[in-house]
Amino acid sequence: MENRASEGLPLGIIVGEARPHLFVFLAWRNVRVGEYVAVEAQEGRSLGLVEESVVTSRLMDPDVVKSFQSAVEAKEVASKNPRDKAYSASVKVVGLLDELKKGRVLVPSLPPEPGSAVFEASEGELLSVFSVVGKEWTRVGCILRQPRVQASVNLNKVAARHLAILAATGSGKSNLLALLAKRTSEAYGTMVIFDYQGEYATLKLDRLVHVQAKLNPRLLEAERFADLLDMRENAERQRGVLRRAFTQEVREAKGFWDALHGELDLIANDGKADSQERRVARRVSEIVDRARMRKGEVIDPDIGDPLDQLKANHINVLNMLELSERQAAVAMDYFMEEILEDRKKARRYGLEGKAEGRVRFQSPVIIAMEEAHTFLPADEETDAKRIASKIAREGRKFGVSLIVVSQRPSRLHQDVLSQMGSLAIMRITQPKDQKYIVESSELASEKLIEYLPSLNVGEAVLLGQWVTLPMMVKIEQVPEKLMGMDIDAVGEWLRDKEAVEGNLEDTSELMGRKW
Template sequence: MSREPGKEVGIVIGETTPAYAIYLSYEPPRLGEYVVIEHPEGPVLGMVEESLIGNAFLTEDAKDIRAAMKTIEMIGEERLYLKGKVRILSRLEDLVHKQKVRPVKTPPKPGAKVFLADTDTLTKIFVPRGASVLNGEAIYDEESGRGYIRIGTLANNPGVPVYVDVTRMVARHTAILAMTGAGKSNTVAVIADRVSRAFKGTLVLFDFHGEYLDAFPDADYNIVVPRINPNALKLSEIATLANISPSYHKQYRVLRLLYEVVYKKLSQSIEFRNRNFIEVMIDIVDDLESMEEEIKSKRPPQQPNKRRKISKEQVRQIAKEKYGDVADLVARLSDLKKDYLYEVVGKLEDLMLRYKAFLDINAPQYIGNLIVPGKLNVVDLSQVDREGSDVFVAYVARTLLEERKRYVTKGEGYGTPVFLVLEEAHILVPKDEDTNTKRVFSQVAREGRKFGVGICLVSQRPKNIDENSLSQTNNKIILRLIEPEDQRYVQKTSEQLSNELLGLLTSLDTGEAVVLGDFTILPTIVKIDEHKHKTMGRDPDVVREWMARSSKKKSGEPDLFDEFAKMQYGL
């Protein structure tokens, strides 16, 4: 029998529930396709989550291959049976006419006919109502104010486009997960490009490898080179850059006291406010040493023992002239072992050298000058190490959240919602390690919905992402995942990912994804559209590059690498 959409494909058999049914099919059911089942409450739509082929005369208990072969000769393939397991999703009428899910309360009856859902019906379900904009890549519903972007087509019915709700994608948070080479970067590019072009959305795409820098020629985008005013850094961020872990108790205590002194002076003194926060920390230790030398020099000649301990009170008295109200904190520093002070100074000096271009006292203080509203902001982290990336991403995220809070509560601050897309999320939001980004993103996941700040975690190693952060992404786009531990971890953080859908992840083709969550009307399998300017995520043409270099050598053309090697190493 034909598999033309709308045609009968089988009948329900065995025991059923309001959630699942088994049907006998005329042809092998296809995983992920939609079927319509007769039901006492009206036709229902279901998704095929399991496909089985069997033979009543060739069961798994068969032991003798010769007997099995004779059985095949006698009965042929006419005794094959084909079964599909269907997850019942909703009454069809509510999906088609209201685009709402309404589960049934009773199971379908055995013997009920099963039909393949037709293209027109599925289009009415997956394509939102509204005025189409941007060549069918986005839809805007003026009445509700909702916007939707097309991300692809149904994998089993390319004639049906699939759209996702942009507001829910941002407000309810999203995760894009896949093994390497499955189409993760292309999915990110499609979403970022279409949200930016259709709705002038404000996005921040944290790009670890510089692969998106030339990916959006049609979008209004802004390349962000990481620069931070050091005076805007938090204590934990300075500690990260200086490699001073809280577990280094003595060093961390020194850093905390220095931070308190400088932070309080910055709020009190214009002179301090115009200086580099970290340089001032180093100067405080130098000042402390000078104060102690001054105290020693003022001792009477009859007290020649200059090794005698200098009291905190002596330091406090002499520090009051320069440090005023924070002289007590400076005095507390004098009570610490000098080795710890010098170790911290050494690390701060290393920090200043290592992040010379990154820490800039002239960097814009207002986040809107860095992350431009209404643009696709691509943050180039390819030239920054892991610690620098952690600090910069955390700084941008926490500052945007703070500014959005100010805007929502007081009408001043960052005036537009923002979507933060974090590539390589397993690096900066790891499962078994504390990072600045992890703390901030966890806060955004909890509070961002109220203030218009959304996050999207992107990773090819889901099992290494912080479970709490991943579980707060209510929307998932899951491309092919082979590793069982990754699959189980993703299922643990997603309520809608059934065992059957989980089993589909290994059989997905490149660019196909299980899409589920608040931003789509139904769980579905989508063939993601290809980004037309796709340059990211591709394997290098290794052999082509080798052969091209070999050809240059044979033709006598100068090889730039060889020329550089001769100059550098005298080869």
Template structure:
């Protein structure tokens, strides 16, 4: 169906067109010229009238013109050229001639574009709901992904749909679950493998535990004492010489033994005591994080399951250490496994999903988690380690980490700073596409990147399993609390009356 014709100067990347029929932004169109069948996407639209132009200042004049001419208006739009769909979507070498007909792309053509092997169904086109949108799993995992949206736009549903699709191909998914959303989820295609946020300290780096102990980089003397005690404690555990499974207690004992050495001068003892005090604080805050009786946390990851590290009860610093520890060891283990250096290494690819990515890889700070997220983003592709950054505050995510992500699912974004930050990190997000982000409804998304052959506006499928990512029903919670309180008071009154008290 012809909806309009190209006008004015055209280029290899875009054309303007005029229409009398109203298409939709994001709709796919086809242009046939010079023996090519070219696919395009409507980027922007305006509606205007030659007669009712901006030079009229009298409403009565407008009424008179409308009475004479009726609803005589034109539609002007811009089309982004996506490529020749008969030539693997390669960009044409010649621009479309002015006057070239613009037609709505057929469902048959779009079905071919959005169907491929090794794909995962995200949903359906917003403007042509009969066309399914599938994304390439290999390119999604190896080239990383970001899921970005304002609160309540449908991030949790999108993540759950992705997880279920990956489970259908026996994927290994690892979720850093910051708010315990996925711990009790039920997926149609696989089970949840819940992993406790506990580390065997013999697999930790000194930098990971130093941050928890609040020893600053400028405290060189404290760092030296702590480093020596850490190394000794780890050797004691590895050699089976420890009397306790409490790793921090072993460090404490090492330092205390040195403190009680009569040959140590008092000035040095004061420095040792400073470190001992920090160890005691560390025991109070993070003692539950360490366990010398468990293996490497990577050994808990199971293929064909969604492996969930529940961080709902961990504070920000503990979460950063756990993320750093797991990503560092995963990269080391996959390198050893791929190069045949370790038979017990991580033997299969893993897709890491990081909720609250703006906390774990922030713009404003440099936690160890941020370093390893960026490192995986740069190197993980070679070793089958993929990242998915999920956030409702894109402007707060480290720009370097976000720019390493080659795929994006962007749901509704209203905040201009969020839009600009995402646009600066993605070469595929044009100014015209950015303008569409505030108008997306809940569950609608813009899909960009290598996992999709063309930029796409998608209505994400509704997750069919059971999840806990939605908003709390505030009114029901208030009513339930009041009801329970009233029942409790009545029960107390009855017990008092039964005991003979009247009031």
């Protein structure tokens, strides 16, 4: 039976109701989700992706088998009855093979006939479909369980139509982003990664720069400055006093902090102001001092334009590990807005032939956001969400795209997720997250999403405009990325123990010497 495929014999037969894009077949063996099959139909040979696989046994039916002993007996009988087990599979038709070989996706308009034979797609057929060529195509791994069939994605679509990488913690999402950064670097592209948790601190690639996120308060609106100082959102009196003190003269002053404190002191010592306002002004001064002490390297009025920290045609890892959640949101909002405005200028000046020297980014920019559900939440309006939604809607016209990375899709703003033209979905176990993906994106089917808990680390379902057709892929490992692995707590404790014991031995030796 194992030689059936090599002999050109069918894997199974279509049964029941068939549609142009969907059919069910019964097979002689268990069929894996993610396998590709082929079927002859009226319009030609079609390629299909197995989205669901089921095995049933009449003799082992729980309505019949009511005890352990009866299960043992039923198993014995079933093992001798080749007709007992039924292997069925649901298949999504992805296109006519002849068209797919030409790089075109054309789903047949007529369904295959029930009773039609279903075959395993040969390695040659898969190679002819997936071995796409062109400068915009880049390798990300291999087709799942087909190690000789390369899986490629269209980097142009990532740079124009946005991408969401959705996966549970530890499933390999940061490795995939690192791989895309590597491929972008090889293409001389520009990417900005907002690294909120230090995942990419050890990433080493050609044309990569690590940048400590800094913001110049002179360039911010008063409300953003208040957020940067970690002032409570509902502290209306404090924010009001800061707005009064944050004058144009303060913004332009050579000694920014002294000028700001000077304005706050004027309010605190104003005999005409009520006592509460004077107390609030003194409290705001304390908040400013605390922020300078804790985040002095981040809040820098002397750095000029923060965008100058970034390099075109490089991978820019923007380190935000030192920032609070609110401060990181301010930084993301600022950088995204400024990058979009710069690309708008590039487009305008480019049409006039005047872009040289007048813009920072003369070619498209990919912005990647880790922990996207934190900064683009479903249930809260934020500045970062506002500008991200704008980029999701308008960015492709100006050459700015988003890669949003999240392990909790159900907490991610639905409008942003629905704008993603491509998806990479890895292992996700939460039913709420699975349901949210189906509701938010027309790219994902329920049957395929139900399989996500079965994916192993580094395996992904790729959907949308960046792939020729839906595929399950084993993602290539990026050796240049060292972070993201679980901490070896026991190993670190044992090193501490060795260090302590070594110090004790040194101390004992010194005490035992005769001077």
